[in-house]
Amino acid sequence: MRFGGRTSFVLTDEQKRYFEKLVIYCDQYASLIPVSFVLGFYVTLVLHRWWDQYLCMPLPDALMCVVAGTVHGRDERGRLYRRTLMRYAGLSAVLILRSVSTAVFKRFPTIDHVVEAGFMTREERKKFENLNSPYNKYWVPFVWFSNLAAQARREGRIRDNSALKLLLEELTAFRGKCGMLFHYDWISVPLVYTQVVTIAVYSYFLACLIGRQFLDPAQGYKDHNLDLCVPIFTLLQFFFYAGWLKVAEQLINPFGEDDDDFETNFLIDRNFQVSMLAVDEMYDDLAMLEKDLYWDAAEARAPYTAATAFLLQQPSFQGSTFDITLAKEDMQFQRLDGVDGPLGEAHGDFLQRLLPVGAGMAAGGLLGRRLSLLRRKNSCVSEASTAPSCACAGAPEGAAPECGCGDPLLDSGLREPEAEPPAGPEPPAAEPFTTVPMPAPRGPAPPWLPSPIGEEEESLA
Numbered sequence: 082m083r084f085g086g087r088t089s090f091v092l093t094d095e096q097k098r099y100f101e102k103l104v105i106y107c108d109q110y111a112s113l114i115p116v117s118f119v120l121g122f123y124v125t126l127v128l129h130r131w132w133d134q135y136l137c138m139p140l141p142d143a144l145m146c147v148v149a150g151t152v153h154g155r156d157e158r159g160r161l162y163r164r165t166l167m168r169y170a171g172l173s174a175v176l177i178l179r180s181v182s183t184a185v186f187k188r189f190p191t192i193d194h195v196v197e198a199g200f201m202t203r204e205e206r207k208k209f210e211n212l213n214s215p216y217n218k219y220w221v222p223f224v225w226f227s228n229l230a231a232q233a234r235r236e237g238r239i240r241d242n243s244a245l246k247l248l249l250e251e252l253t254a255f256r257g258k259c260g261m262l263f264h265y266d267w268i269s270v271p272l273v274y275t276q277v278v279t280i281a282v283y284s285y286f287l288a289c290l291i292g293r294q295f296l297d298p299a300q301g302y303k304d305h306n307l308d309l310c311v312p313i314f315t316l317l318q319f320f321f322y323a324g325w326l327k328v329a330e331q332l333i334n335p336f337g338e339d340d341d342d343f344e345t346n347f348l349i350d351r352n353f354q355v356s357m358l359a360v361d362e363m364y365d366d367l368a369m370l371e372k373d374l375y376w377d378a379a380e381a382r383a384p385y386t387a388a389t390a391f392l393l394q395q396p397s398f399q400g401s402t403f404d405i406t407l408a409k410e411d412m413q414f415q416r417l418d419g420v421d422g423p424l425g426e427a428h429g430d431f432l433q434r435l436l437p438v439g440a441g442m443a444a445g446g447l448l449g450r451r452l453s454l455l456r457r458k459n460s461c462v463s464e465a466s467t468a469p470s471c472a473c474a475g476a477p478e479g480a481a482p483e484c485g486c487g488d489p490l491l492d493s494g495l496r497e498p499e500a501e502p503p504a505g506p507e508p509p510a511a512e513p514f515t516t517v518p519m520p521a522p523r524g525p526a527p528p529w530l531p532s533p534i535g536e537e538e539e540s541l542a
Contacts, residue, residue: 108292116285120322123278124329127270131332135343137261139174141167141352144251145359151244152233155365162233163360169222169229170255171353172200176219177259181266182336182345200353217263223256270333282326286319 145167152163175195178185189195196206209221227249234245293315335343375381385393 104292104294106292107288111285111288111292114281114285114288116281116322119278119281120325120329123274124325127329127332130265130270131335134262134265134335137258137265138343138348139170139177139255139258139262139352140348141170141174141255141356144170144255145356147248147251149360149364151240151248152230152238152360153240154238159238160361160364162229162238163364164357166226166229167356167360168200169226170252171349171356173219173222173256173259174352175200175349176217176222177262178336178345178349180217180219181262182343184336184338184342185345185349188346219259219263220256223252226252266336275333278326278329282322286322289315289318 148163148166152166153159154162172195175185175189175198179189179195180186189198192201192206192209195201196203201209205225209218212218212221230239230245230248230252233239234242239245239248293312331339331341335341336345
């Protein structure tokens, strides 16, 4: 039987028209259900939670390496220390996994099974059960681990406090992963959110079941020009949305017994065997030191097979701008403000622009002459650096230079005439490194003016 379409043996013509209006209404308002947003956010939340739970699986690899490197002793007691420490770590992992995983609980339903499996001794079981605490006691073996590590430090098996600190830090990281598994099992995704997503998906497809009916093309309804027997795209949409919801339902609890859940019993077996091998049979077990294959090679490179030899022809990555080319004229440095003269003159002009022109500082004043001499000196230095053609370079020793390359303070145009020494007995020689007091400045110098120029100006004024 088909409702709306070519033939109906149940509905009258008036009922058919009413049903067709109902189909159009459901198809129009079904898009108001935010199924993509609600379902997408839910799946993202569940997927992130699922991966974070896997990252919190307590793996003893880092802890066993630290135990093997810090707890020393080839005798039987040293071996007992290392194996007991790793057994305590494995016992904590078993206790927390049997609290959150159905598969592990079925393997170790009671503490007696844990004792028979060799993770706990009978004496340790008595201490464990005599500890009066109503909460989950997966943390007790960690305390035993800490106490045993402290005892090994007192006996000298752990040689310094830094090694003990490193050992306890790795233990803390291992314990943190166990604790996070307990919290993930305790705080789950809110049930009301799961219910909202489920209702949104199924109500959407209930509306689509009515709204996606093919109507009679003879009635001239908009977008209903074709009458098919199978709604292909509606079925595809249902498969995608319903499959998305089923994926989230499978990942929301990865500690079950489904095929896609975590293999917790396999991890227990692997971790226990590997940790005991690392701290016992592999302790202080080193191969003979030999020179490696590339001992005398200046550039060590591993060989390639014939299937990967083409990788040798590919250049290594040097950076995103490594292959950029520029024209020769674009690679020339440009001076500021179009200055074409020597670099010293450019600096002098820059200083001249900084200094204000006012009373006592005009071009013919003292500071103006000093700047002119400074430019001459820089010009002479720059010329002497390229070709020693300055007049002072060939002047005889003791002769006064004729150019401005000397100290500007020694120039005759700037120095005041020296006073004739008074006639009389020769004054005593001055003490070396005597500080000569300078006259007080007439006013504060500008903050941008260098202090040596300001002090010389006051002394020469």
